[in-house]
Amino acid sequence: QVQLVESGGGLVRPGGSLRLSCVVSGFTQDYYGIGWFHQAPGKEREGVSYISRTDGLTAYADSAKGRFTISRDNANNTVFLQMNSLVPEDTGIYYCASTTRRYRTLFRFQYDFWGQGTQVTVSS
Numbered sequence: 001q002v003q004l005v006e007s008g009g010g011l012v013r014p015g016g017s018l019r020l021s022c023v024v025s026g027f028t029q030d031y032y033g034i035g036w037f038h039q040a041p042g043k044e045r046e047g048v049s050y051i052s053r054t055d056g057l058t059a060y061a062d063s064a065k066g067r068f069t070i071s072r073d074n075a076n077n078t079v080f081l082q083m084n085s086l087v088p089e090d091t092g093i094y095y096c097a098s099t100t101r102r103y104r105t106l107f108r109f110q111y112d113f114w115g116q117g118t119q120v121t122v123s124s
Contacts, residue, residue: 002026002098002113004034009094009118012086020081020118022096031098034079035111036070040092047106048094051079059104063089086122093117 008020022034033052039045049070050059058070069082079096097111105111 002031004096004098004113004115006094006096006115006118009120011121011123013124014087014122016086016122017082017084018086018120020083020094020096020120022079022081022115024077024079024096024098031100031112032102033099033104034072035097035099035106035108036079036081037095037097037108037111038090038092039095039117040089043092045095045108047108049081050104050106052104057104059106061106083120086120088122091120091122094120 003026005023008018012018033050035050036048037045038048048061048064049068051070051072067085072079095114095117097114099111101110
């Protein structure tokens with residue numbers, strides 16, 4: 001089993017930045033990739049970005065391209081999501097999750113274990 005804990009959320013003004021962290025523990029060899037997901041109020045959870053544990057391949061949703069950057073620190077079992085140029089539509093809960101699928105995916109039903117989420121609010 002894999003445990004994930006997110007942190008780094010908060011209140012930020014439009015145009016601002018946040019860096020989210022996801023610490024992975026447990027059987028850390030039992031996943032192939034980590035994804036970040038965004039759930040806006042009243043909406044479904046959607047994939048934002050993905051990074052593979054082994055070769056660092058990444059994927060981004062169209063809404064994240066050019067603004068968000070995913071990275072990993074395998075030595076500390078941590079995945080980061082750097083979010084720049086934030087807009088009010090980025091408001092919501094951000095979750096990280098692990099997948100055993102050996103390909104890049106942002107489809108939430110292909111993820112196995114989830115963290116509790118961290119709240120991001122973009123407002124002036």
